[in-house]
Every structure is written in structure tokens, then in C-alpha cells.
Amino acid sequence: MNSTVVANEANYLKYRGKFKGLPGWIFSTDHKRIGLLYLYSMAAMFSVGVLLGLAMKLELLAPGKTIMDAQAYNATFTVHGVIMIFMVVVPGLPAVFGNFLLPIMIGAKDVAFPKLNLLSWWFYVAGVFLVLSALLFGSGTPDTGWTFYAPYSFKTGTNLLPAIFGAFILGFSSILTGLNFLVTIHRMRCPGMKWTKLPLFVWTLYGTAWIQLLATPVVGITLVLVALERMFGVGVFDPALGGDPILYQHLFWIYSHPAVYIMILPAMGAISEIIPTFAQKHIFGYKAIIASTMAIAFVGYLVWGHHMFTAGMSGTAQYYFSLLTFIVAIPSAIKVFNWISTMYKGSINIQTPFYWAASFIFVFMVGGLSGLVLGALATNIHLHDTAFVVAHFHYIVFGGTGFAFFAAVHYWFPKIFGRMYDKAWANIGWLVFFIGFLTLYSPMFYLGMMGMPRRYYDYLEQFHGGNILSTFGSWILATGFIIIIVNLVRSARSGPKAEMNPWKGKTLEWTVPSPPPVENFDEIPVIGADDGPYNYK
Amino acid sequence: MEQEKHVVHDHYDAEASKIGMWLFIFTELLLFGVLFVIYAVYRYLNHDAFHLAAEELDTFIGAVNTIILLISSMTIAMATTALQKKNKMLTIVLAGITLVLGFVFLVNKYFEWGAKFDHGIFPGSVHLTEALSQGEILFFGLYFIMTGLHALHIIIGLVLIAVVMWKVHKGKVHAERAALLENSGLYWHLVDIIWIFLFPLFYLIH
Amino acid sequence: MENEKHHIVPYRVYILVLIGLLALTFLSIAITEIELGSLSVAGALVFASVKSYFVLKYFMHLKYDKPYIVTMVLFVFAIFVVTIIVTFLDYLFR
Numbered sequence: 094m095n096s097t098v099v100a101n102e103a104n105y106l107k108y109r110g111k112f113k114g115l116p117g118w119i120f121s122t123d124h125k126r127i128g129l130l131y132l133y134s135m136a137a138m139f140s141v142g143v144l145l146g147l148a149m150k151l152e153l154l155a156p157g158k159t160i161m162d163a164q165a166y167n168a169t170f171t172v173h174g175v176i177m178i179f180m181v182v183v184p185g186l187p188a189v190f191g192n193f194l195l196p197i198m199i200g201a202k203d204v205a206f207p208k209l210n211l212l213s214w215w216f217y218v219a220g221v222f223l224v225l226s227a228l229l230f231g232s233g234t235p236d237t238g239w240t241f242y243a244p245y246s247f248k249t250g251t252n253l254l255p256a257i258f259g260a261f262i263l264g265f266s267s268i269l270t271g272l273n274f275l276v277t278i279h280r281m282r283c284p285g286m287k288w289t290k291l292p293l294f295v296w297t298l299y300g301t302a303w304i305q306l307l308a309t310p311v312v313g314i315t316l317v318l319v320a321l322e323r324m325f326g327v328g329v330f331d332p333a334l335g336g337d338p339i340l341y342q343h344l345f346w347i348y349s350h351p352a353v354y355i356m357i358l359p360a361m362g363a364i365s366e367i368i369p370t371f372a373q374k375h376i377f378g379y380k381a382i383i384a385s386t387m388a389i390a391f392v393g394y395l396v397w398g399h400h401m402f403t404a405g406m407s408g409t410a411q412y413y414f415s416l417l418t419f420i421v422a423i424p425s426a427i428k429v430f431n432w433i434s435t436m437y438k439g440s441i442n443i444q445t446p447f448y449w450a451a452s453f454i455f456v457f458m459v460g461g462l463s464g465l466v467l468g469a470l471a472t473n474i475h476l477h478d479t480a481f482v483v484a485h486f487h488y489i490v491f492g493g494t495g496f497a498f499f500a501a502v503h504y505w506f507p508k509i510f511g512r513m514y515d516k517a518w519a520n521i522g523w524l525v526f527f528i529g530f531l532t533l534y535s536p537m538f539y540l541g542m543m544g545m546p547r548r549y550y551d552y553l554e555q556f557h558g559g560n561i562l563s564t565f566g567s568w569i570l571a572t573g574f575i576i577i578i579v580n581l582v583r584s585a586r587s588g589p590k591a592e593m594n595p596w597k598g599k600t601l602e603w604t605v606p607s608p609p610p611v612e613n614f615d616e617i618p619v620i621g622a623d624d625g626p627y628n629y630k
Numbered sequence: 631m632e633q634e635k636h637v638v639h640d641h642y643d644a645e646a647s648k649i650g651m652w653l654f655i656f657t658e659l660l661l662f663g664v665l666f667v668i669y670a671v672y673r674y675l676n677h678d679a680f681h682l683a684a685e686e687l688d689t690f691i692g693a694v695n696t697i698i699l700l701i702s703s704m705t706i707a708m709a710t711t712a713l714q715k716k717n718k719m720l721t722i723v724l725a726g727i728t729l730v731l732g733f734v735f736l737v738n739k740y741f742e743w744g745a746k747f748d749h750g751i752f753p754g755s756v757h758l759t760e761a762l763s764q765g766e767i768l769f770f771g772l773y774f775i776m777t778g779l780h781a782l783h784i785i786i787g788l789v790l791i792a793v794v795m796w797k798v799h800k801g802k803v804h805a806e807r808a809a810l811l812e813n814s815g816l817y818w819h820l821v822d823i824i825w826i827f828l829f830p831l832f833y834l835i836h
Numbered sequence: 837m838e839n840e841k842h843h844i845v846p847y848r849v850y851i852l853v854l855i856g857l858l859a860l861t862f863l864s865i866a867i868t869e870i871e872l873g874s875l876s877v878a879g880a881l882v883f884a885s886v887k888s889y890f891v892l893k894y895f896m897h898l899k900y901d902k903p904y905i906v907t908m909v910l911f912v913f914a915i916f917v918v919t920i921i922v923t924f925l926d927y928l929f930r
Contacts, residue, residue: 327771335764407929830880
């Protein structure tokens with residue numbers, strides 16, 4: 094039943110409709126093409142963010158000014174954060190893999206609102222250009238940090254308005270994607286695809302979509318208020334006029350904490366797909382993973398103040414937020430337990446996606462445990478605004494979402510491009526990347542505990558050794574990244590043709606040709622009572 | 631090689647469109663909700679100043695605007711009934727009344743704000759920053775932001791309704807394909823609900 | 837996918853709801869004459885909530901819609917209320 098020969102003429106990569114060439118892509122409402130548009134634009138922005146990160150590490154190679162002064166360093170970490178957060182990890186897996194796979198996984202031909210989907214990507218592009226314009230025109234690159242804290246954000250002379258509006262537009266992109274996915278999952282599941290038969294990746298997209306929908310407007314209006322403060326001096330966050338800067342922090346983190354669950358939930362969903370496939374075993378605790386996904390999505394709304402323990406909140410608020418922060422860790426721990434239990438007595442197929450998934454579990458756990466250290470009030474006072482925090486969130490976000498993204502790329506690559514990558518080079522790339530990652534970020538835990546502040550371009554001599562090690566790690570990481578990218582790009586163009594189901598997965602995307610035809614299915618599938626996404630027996 | 635299997639499917643799913651509009655409404659609720667949170671915090675912290683500042687607002691105009699929006703909500707809801715009963719003329723008339731009422735609301739707002747500006751009350755004004763207390767500054771800052779953002783949404787709603795009227799006239803929106811009218815109505819009701827909360831919180835503090 | 841037959845709401849229902857809303861509006865203005873002190877905010881919010889309830893249930897059709905839509909509305913409302921409460925854990929106890 095090799096349909097790849099026929100499929101090549103009708104597959105989504107080669108299809109030529111009303112528009113041909115580049116317009117055929119940037120005006121396409123095909124969810125698969127939109128997923129790839131996101132992949133390419135996000136890869137480009139990620140590369141820019143990586144270069145900025147490397148520049149920061151180079152500056153930190155030695156105390157004092159190495160390659161840039163304080164103002165330039167402030168601008169660098171600001172843009173690094175804005176790019177990585179708003180243009181890479183928040184769109185993240187949903188924009189790429191959600192768009193590509195969601196309809197196929199539920200047996201649909203596309204999402205509920207294909208034109209809105211394209212508009213989402215266009216908003217993404219517009220937001221990117223607006224933010225980048227803040228660097229190129231006007232009175233200087235924003236230097237507030239990606240967090241835009243008041244009152245500096247309305248006092249800084251740098252070019253903040255384009256960056257704010259860019260972030261605002263990027264928010265629209267996120268909201269529309271979430272809206273689209275919610276309606277798609279509610280309305281377009283194929284016959285027999287009950288909620289309890291959905292792949293876990295779909296469940297995480299569902300939970301994430303609610304967060305995208307409900308949390309993003311909060312940061313949207315908050316950023317608008319900063320803009321209004323800059324333009325008209327309304328006083329909402331200005332202490333001179335009666336405003337409270339801490340209120341800004343509340344509003345900012347009411348979005349930005351749930352945002353980290355936008356980042357991590359789909360990542361966990363991808364891992365929940367990969368592990369059963371490479372253990373050839375039913376996921377352990379399918380319903381528990383669903384429940385913990387929804388629990389994380391909901392409880393994640395209640396913990397935002399743990400970013401603000403030293404800001405000046407009441408003691409009551411501090412106790413409350415610390416308690417809830419510990420509680421929200423529990424569902425994540427349940428997931429880790431379930432993934433490991435899935436592997437136990439499974440038939441492990443050690444391939445590149447599995448390496449990424451296994452290392453994900455490790456770095457995610459380290460990052461998560463360091464989060465508990467930060468979530469405890471007493472230790473937080475010592476560690477807030479130190480390099481420890483930087484290590485924590487890079488372990489969790491880069492290690493979590495980043496590793497899961499690479500895992501997902503290597504898992505679904507044959508389906509998306511119809512070709513297989515060089516597995517030896519993929520594994521080498523993974524190993525180099527992993528070693529680089531650990532070398533880059535582990536010293537930061539120690540440096541932070543010893544008192545090195547974050548967001549400073551300079552530091553005391555006693556922190557020099559750790560910083561050298563860390564910067565060295567950034568070069569190893571970058572090398573690994575290059576190996577991975579070169580391998581993937583070459584293989585997408587001229588790798589060996591991939592079969593329909595190279596990993597023997599059980600979800601619907603493995604039943605359609607690689608690459609899939611334009612409308613995914615010739616006939617909408619019907620899910621039988623005994624069918625299931627992880628029925629490996 | 632061309633593959634012209636591009637068949638135009640009529641993907642009309644009224645329920646999907648309805649959920650889509652509700653989800654969008656949720657984002658608007660959170661958007662305005664945050665402004666209400668800010669209001670709540672600053673009112674709690676500046677109780678007396680808010681009372682003082684609110685006396686500058688004209689309860690009568692606020693009440694008239696409330697009544698206007700409530701009636702317009704009824705008329706746009708009735709328009710859906712008219713469409714389902716296949717009464718095209720009545721549908722357009724009712725939507726038209728909604729449009730007119732919404733426009734009157736905006737005119738009232740224009741005069742209201744104009745009066746404030748004449749008294750030197752606007753964000754960043756000398757009078758505001760020098761003569762008034764911090765609580766009063768915050769009150770007016772929030773007043774202009776929230777009623778301004780609300781007015782912007784009224785304008786969007788009016789554009790939507792005008793588009794719907796045109797499509798009803800052209801026969802593109804009809805009893806079997808009513809989603810655009812129904813969902814525009816939903817949007818309009820949202821704008822009404824926001825004002826239902828704005829009115830007492832700004833105009834009825836005594 | 838077939839669409840359910842849309843329940844047609846009679847005009848009369850909408851007119852009655854409007855009358856109720858107008859009555860509540862006048863009442864809410866009238867009680868401002870009474871000195872309620874710290875309860876005045878609560879009073880205003882109660883009236884606004886009741887009015888919104890009727891707009892949601894009748895004008896916005898929730899009375900006639902499938903239950904899951906009502907669930908969503910309640911859920912979003914709950915998130916919002918929780919957010920205010922948690923924010924006030926800071927301001928009330930400073």
C-alpha cells in the first residue's frame with residue numbers, strides 16, 4: 094500500500110493552485126503550509142536570538158567591558174528576550190506542529206477558519222517587523238528588558254513604542270491561533286474521535302489554546318497602557334500621579350506566567366507522543382496526563398506573583414503565591430512519572446527523537462526543581478535577579494520547550510518533508526547540543542547562589558571562572574545547533590524518501606502519505622471503538 | 631504539474647462560527663476586565679478622591695446612553711428573529727435602528743468629552759496634574775481610557791452591523807445562513823454589557 | 837454536518853427583557869440617593885450583574901444554546917473573579 098508515488102503529484106509541498114511559487118505559500122490557507130511558514134520564520138528569528146545570546150555570553154567572558162558597554166548590553170538582553178519569548182517559544186510548537194498536525198490527528202481536512210489561520214501568520218510577520226524596526230529607527234534600541242517594567246518603560250528615551258506595538262500584534266497572532274484550534278477541536282473531530290480518544294498532543298493544544306485566548310489580552314491591554322502612559326501621561330502606573338508600578342508587574346505577570354504554560358504544555362504533549370512510539374507501548378496513565386494538563390493550565394493562572402516576591406507585595410500575597418507555586422509543580426511531576434512508567438518494560442527503539450525526549454525529561458526536571466527553590470520565599474530573596482533565575486528559566490524554557498521542539502522536528506520530519514534525515518549526524522548534533530547546553534547553563538546556578546546579579550554587563554572577579562565555562566558552553570551549543578540545522582536542511586532537500594510510518598506510531602498522521610496530500614485524507618477516517626492513539630498491543 | 635482537485639466546499643458551520651465569536655468575546659471580556667481590575671485597585675486605594683472626581687460626570691447623559699444601548703441591544707436581537715421569520719425588510723429596519731442608536735451614543739460621548747476638555751480635564755493636562763489630587767487624576771485617566779476603548783468598540787460594532795445590513799440586502803445573509811447577523815449581535819451585546827458595568831462604576835458613585 | 841433547527845425567539849420576549857433592564861437601570865440610579873457607604877459598590881455591581889445576566893441569557897441566546905457554551909462563559913467569568921481576588925490579596929493586606 095505504498096501511496097507515496099501517487100502522493101508526490103498531489104502532496105501539499107508540490108501542489109500548485111491559484112498562486113504559484115512564493116505567493117502560493119504566503120497566500121496559502123493550507124494549514125500544513127502555514128505550519129512551515131511559521132517554522133521558517135521562527136527558525137530565522139531564533140537564529141537572531143541565538144546570535145544576540147552569543148554576543149551576551151561573549152561580553153560576559155571577562156569582567157568589565159569586553160565587546161560592548163552597559164547600554165548596548167541592556168539593549169541586547171532586551172531584544173534577545175523579546176525575540177525568544179514573543180517570536181519563538183510562545184508561538185512555539187502550536188504554531189508549527191499544531192498547525193501542521195492538529196487537523197490530521199483529529200481526522201479533519203483543515204482547521205475551522207483557514208483564512209484566519211493565514212492572518213495569524215501575517216500578524217506574526219507584522220509584529221516581527223515592528224519590533225525589528227525599533228532597533229533600526231528612532232532613538233535607540235529598547236533597554237527595559239522584555240518585561241517592560243514601569244516606571245522605566247514610560248521614562249526610557251529609547252524607542253519603545255514600535256516594540257510595544259509589535260508585541261501587541263504578536264499577541265493577536267497568538268490569540269487567533271488559540272481561537273482557531275479551540276473551534277477546530279470542538280467541531281471538526283472525525284466520526285468516532287471522542288475526547289477520550291484524542292492524542293495527548295491534541296489535548297495539550299486544547300489546554301494551551303485556552304491560555305492563549307484568555308491570558309494574552311491581559312498583556313495586550315497592559316502594553317497599550319504603557320504606550321498611553323508614554324504618550325499622554327495618564328498616571329496608571331506612574332507613582333508621581335498616584336499610580337502603582339507594582340500593579341504593572343501584577344498585570345504583566347498575569348499573562349506572562351500562564352505564557353510559560355503556553356510554552357511547555359504542547360512541549361509535554363509532543364513528548365507524550367514520542368515516548369509511547371519509541372517504547373512501542375501504551376502511554377501510562379492517559380487520563381491522568383489529561384487531568385494534569387488541564388490542572389496545569391488552570392492552576393498556572395494563580396501563581397504569577399512568584400515573579401514579584403521582592404517587589405513589595407503584602408505578606409499574605411507572598412505566602413499565597415508561594416503555596417500555589419508548589420502546588421502547580423505536582424501535575425508536572427505526575428507527567429514525568431507517567432513518561433518514565435511508559436518506558437518501563439517497553440520495547441525501546443533508540444532513535445534521535447527518543448534522545449531528545451529523554452534529555453528533555455532530565456533538563457525539565459532540573460529546571461523544575463530549581464523553580465521550587467525560587468518558589469520558596471526565603472531562598473527567593475537571596476536568588477531573585479541573580480544568574481540562578483537565568484539558569485532556571487533557560488533549563489525550563491530552552492531545555493523544556495526547546496528540546497521538545499527539536500524532538501518534535503526529528504519525530505515528524507519524515508511526515509512533513511517526505512524524507513528522512515541522516516540519523517548519525519542527527520545524533521551527533523543532539524549530543525554536542527546537549528553537552529553545550531549543560532556547560533552553558535549549569536555554572537549559572539552556582540554563580541547565582543554566590544551572588545552574581547543578572548542583566549549586568551559586568552561582574553566581580555570571583556565570578557570569572559564560572560563565566561568562562563559558561564561562555565565556552567555557548568560555543569559548543571552553537572556548534573551543535575549548526576550541525577542539527579545543516580543536517581535537517583540538506584535532508585529536507587535531498588534525503589532518502591521516507592515511508593508512511595517509519596516509527597510505527599499509532600496516531601492518524603502516520604496513516605496518511607509522507608508528505609501528506611493537500612486535503613490530508615481521501616476519505617475522512619472513522620475511529621472504531623477499539624481504536625486508540627496508543628493501542629500498541 | 632497541476633492538480634485541479636480544488637473543489638469549492640461550502641464549509642458553513644453555524645455552530646463553529648458562534649463558538650468562534652464567543653471565544654473572541656472572551657478575549658474582550660478579559661481585555662476590559664483588566665481595566666476593571668485596575669479601577670477596583672485604585673478605587674480601593676483612593677476612595678474619597680474617586681467620589682469627588684465622579685461628581686464631575688453628568689449622570690443624566692450616562693443614563694441616557696445606558697438606555698440607548700439597552701434599546702439597541704433589543705433591536706439587534708429582534709433583527710435575528712426577523713431574519714429567521716424571513717422578514718428581510720424588518721431585519722434591515724431593526725439593524726438600522728441599532729446603527730442609529732449606536733451613532734447617537736457616540737455623539738453623546740463626543741459632547742461629554744468635549745465638555746471635559748473645555749474644563750481642562752484630559753490626560754496629561756496642566757489642570758489635571760497640578761490642581762487635582764492623585765486619586766482624581768487616576769479616576770479621569772481610567773475614565774478616558776475605558777470609555778474611549780469602549781467607544782472604539784462601538785465603532786467596530788457599527789461597522790459590523792452596517793456590513794451585515796448590506797449583506798442582508800444582497801441576500802447573502804438569510805434565514806439559512808444567519809451566522810453573520812447572529813454573531814454581530816453577540817458582539818453588540820458584549821459592548822452593551824461593558825457599558826452596563828461602566829455606567830454605575832463611573833457615574834453612580836455618590 | 838446538519839445544523840439544528842434554530843429556535844426562534846419571539847419579539848415579545850425581547851421587549852419584556854428590555855422593560856426589565858430599563859426598570860433595573862432606574863432602580864440602580866434611585867438607590868444612589870440612599871447612603872449605603874461601603875456597600876454602594878456592592879449594590880452597583882449587583883444591579884450590573886443582574887442586568888448582564890438577562891442580556892446573556894436572552895439577548896445573547898444562552899438560554900437556548902447548548903450547555904457547553906454556558907459552561908465556557910461561567911469558566912471565563914470564574915477566571916476573572918479569581919484574578920481580582922488574588923490581586924486583592926496584595927492590596928488588602930499591605
